[in-house]
Amino acid sequence: MEVEILELEVPFRDPNSVFVYFLDSKILIDAGFCSIDNAERISELEPEVAVVTHHHVDHVGYLFFSEIPFYMHPAEIELVKIYEKPETFIDWQKEICRKYSISSEYLRPLEVLSKLRLRIRGSLKSSEELKLQTIVVPGHSPGHICVFADNALFSGDAILSETTPNLSFYPHLEAGLGEYLEALENIKRMDIEVIYPAHEKRIDDPTERIDALIEHYKERLREVLEILDEPLEVEEIARRVRWSVDYEKLDPLNRLLANLETLAYLSFLKSRGLVRVIQETKIKFFRTSCGIKTL
């Protein structure tokens, strides 16, 4: 298998670029940021078909600027519709913030999305038609897929070499941290020599990196349980988690992401009976007696 790598700029600080992989001069894995520049760079390759790992803005771009046939997981196809009608997405986020008393100030950066009106133009293919093995790895996004070909895994944002992927929270789409950890265990059992992530450098020691990720999230879960020795609101918990950058120093968008990731931990712990919800005037979380025993 021939793998061509295209690094494209994205207008964020971290990450500031995204990789698009081009297999056998035919198949595009991920479609870059939603910008004409990115789309022009990709169109020079003349790809025949695209497989998109998930719906985030730095992975789907070319689908809006061409009629390329593509494959995406059904849950991601639903989510990619947010670029056609971003108000729907902003409303979901508002509802989450309202329900869990997270400051609505953190939603301000999303307002830039509200003017977007982007629609996918190509036809949807099945993964069988593309003769590619895809693996669903939910967590960063509910229907995130990785592509396995020739002992290589194209991991999108589900496995990164340096950063631990941000976990999302979509209350109406069930797949969460439990499914993510299970998918990582399954990937570990596959015969993978190299992982090509969508950001950061390639991973030549897949097992070691996957083990480190699993350990990181388990440690975070223990940390959240430890924090919950009194009933607390989501943001009070997020504030106490030891993120790689201190919560107080995070910009509004990253605070929103930190709160959503905290909710992903809480919903996992709640599904395992380790924390419970206390509904007073505001929703609070508190560890159960089982939660205390697992510490």
Ligand SMILES: [Zn+2]
């Ligand atoms: Zn992403």
